[in-house]
Amino acid sequence: MAAGDPAADGLAGLLQQWLPEQRWFGGKGRQLSTVEVETFPLSDQPLVQLHRVTVGYADGLEETYLVPLSRREEAAEPLTAALVGELPDRPCFVYDAMRDRQTTPVWLDLFAAGHDQGGLRFHPEPGATLPERGPGDIISTEQSNSSLIFGEDAILKLFRRQEPGLNPDVEIHDALRERDNPHVAALLGYASLHGRPGEEESTVAMLQTFLSSASDGWSLAIASVRDLYAEGDLHPDEVGGDFAGESYRLGEATASVHQDLAAVLPTGSLTADRLEQAVAGMDERLAAAVEVVPELAPYADGLRARFARLTTLTDPVAVQRVHGDYHLGQVLRTYHGWTILDFEGEPARPLASRRGLDSPLRDVAGMLRSFDYAAKRLLVDAPPDPQLEYRSNEWADRNRAAFCEGYAAAAGWDPTGQPELLGAFEADKAVYEAVYEARNRPHWLAIPLWTLAKLAKEAS
């Protein structure tokens, strides 16, 4: 079946209503003018189809999403929440297949069969052990993608938003396979879909080892900070919940993955003019941010001075593939140590730029920002308390230092030995955060402002 199928027209109407209610749908609040549906069969019995849905907005822009749906002859009561709607043709009840548990084993069947039909291809990784056939359960907390957990062994991530090209998450995990790095979860396979004329294939989904019984770094860090604040006047190195050991090991894990990325994927170094471009980009983002967040104005000169220092660097700046959206929420603690997830890069940026090269210090700066966030998270909703603020700084300093020490021990070079780059990346990130917080969570704005004040002061 292809676009323009009469049966698809009714579906397009249903989806026009249904899409804006989905958390992963990026066009909420925008005017939908067209919905085009292409259909790729996944299974006849039960009937499951993958739909590539291209939505057009009133402003002329387009986005493409993947929507797997199942069809049933009769309404299934336990699936009421997954009902997309009813169509006049048979079978008429349409369900969100990611939440129709009975139909989810179809994905494993397609991987096992190496299914390759109508432009939809499943690529099981050579030698990978696929999970036993069984239902997959959806993770309820996700933002931009949808994932199914199969048993305790595997997780399938459906990339809802489609762009031409290999998804960096698949690309990086595939490349790292030969390195056998203990800090990434093994890739079991991925699926791709042919592009429209002149376009590259897009990535549909990836199947990866599931780390059962893992906790994300953010939860662990917050537990540590909570423990610190509950003690009257102890320092972070004196309380039971000290996190520095974990931060150190996280630094080691980060360096280990960076080294392997540099070994298997392209590397390079920034020329002087590229560095100037980078500085120009940071200046631009700062200028735009000051328009949105007037509180930034007092720090602008100091931050610009900090950015400008990059142009004075004499040593070449080494670049390589990096994580790109690195923070405590992207790392999982298992009982074997830290595992780094989601190499998709910053999801708001176009795919091509997410696959570009950058300094590994970009990731280090991202994690340092995350330590600041963890330290301050519990303060933003509380009345001001100078003593707690002081101690939160101590926690952040201690764990930032431990992370960098661990990184240095494993990498052989110390990230804090390049303060110009690291400070500029941190400032650039905090400027982005300030805009985000001002728009979405104004009471959190204090967190990036605190860092920016410090960075601007040190620079001037």
Added chain:
Amino acid sequence: MGIHGPGIAPDPEWYKRAVFYEVLVPGFADSNADGTGDIRGMIGKLDYLHWLGVDCLWLPPFFVSPLRDGGYDVADYCAVLPAYGSIEDFREFLAASHERGMRVIIDFVMNHTSDQHAWFQASRSDPDGPYGDFYVWSDTDTGYSDARIIFVDTEVSNWTFDPIRRQYFWHRFFSHQPDLNFENPKVQKAIFDALRFWLDIGIDGFRLDAVPYLFEEEGTNCENLPKTHDFLRRLRLMVDAEYPDRLLLCEANQWPADVVQYFGDPDKGDECQMAFHFPVMPRLFMGVRRESRFPISEILAQTPPIPSNCQWGIFLRNHDELTLEMVTDDERDYMWTEYAKDPRMKANIGIRRRLAPLLDNDRNQLELFTALLLSLPGSPVLYYGDEIGMGDNIWLGDRDGVRTPMQWTPDRNGGFSTADPQRLHLPPISDAVYGYQAINVEAQMRNTTSLLYWTRRMIEVRKQHPTLARGTLSEVGSRNPTVLSYIREYGEDLVLCVNNLSRFPQPVELDLRRFEGFTPTELTGRVVFPVIGVLPYMLTLAGHGFYWFQLTRTEAA
């Protein structure tokens, strides 16, 4: 009926479900008012131990000894130290224990003797006599140079010169404890004879002290040598053939992956049936201090499978200190880096403390730790007095601080002895918090909410569920890093344990999809919880709270 007398039914794997209780003879009860606990005194307390739910008593050495190493320096393997009683007293004690269904294992130190042992005296004075080759003698002090010195604080070499024989003798521990020469078949026979002496009396097994060091070999570190395992296999063959249902419990303070070799052949388990799991204990303390399950999860994941007829022994405290001996080899190890960073944990290394003072006498934590001890894989070993939350006396020095008299009543000497208080071998704890006026068995038996009653109740619950003794363990996933959850599984007997390692209340969403349609029943109150579905199972726990649930298939309505 056999040698056991009434009360003990034959059961080749009794140790797999037993609750052990370590009791020091001089510290438990004094029957003759001489200030030192004795075997007859223990007989009078067996009803108490039976009431508590103890299945097996472990007695550290009570043999004739100069007592320079807490009795581990044995001067006669076949005689009781007169201050503790006589062989006849011991026979009576054993019969009385068996009558109550309780078994008894005793410590046995094979590796070395006291230098006061008659064998050593004969060996040093008559090199050509029958005992001349009973110890490891040498004209030089240079042999076996790759063997480490274990007691680095007191010993400078593993060789000491004997002025009488004018030769050096080998000792892995103190220089007053010469190592026996296991290369000599007569030594092996003498040890077998000593073991048979106790087995004939009817004891139920041995805790074998310091087993990794029996043999020496040039060019090795003289630990865990193949010859040592050969000897243990022969010992086990003898015990199984002549004395069924007897236990060999190995003390090898090493990493679990190395300790498993003392179970013997992975399929047959033909050496010791039990071995202590040393690293679990410090990690429980670290997990609760860090409010993180990972120190514990890691060690559970690193614990290799053991033969099906074998069992781990686990403990919270015993007469030894919180030790990191087995982890210092690997500087990258989790515990090493964490302890090195934490001044408070560092301070606890090498200091012997009891459970209650280690946990700041916090009842919630005492309960959590005990619940972990009773629900993690392995047979739990309780240390006398911890069931009432006894304190310690760090001013008595590291050896004696945790060996003070058991506190039975608020009367003179805590009910331990009617001797003149000045005559007691160690003073009872008498401070305001842990003193015998406040902490004693009598008071806690009158109060059903006491720690003692609570401990008894939990032991009872444990015994109702064979899975807690014999089941497999699998950790249950959740996002909350401070909640440790696991399923114990033994056939149809399923118990889910959920432990909040944090002092703050915590929510947890457990991934229990495998048990969809099962109903959890809380084990202390039999309260039925909602049926498990596909969605994460939500529980909330109080600070340091825990749950034990039985999971049963939901009956159709």
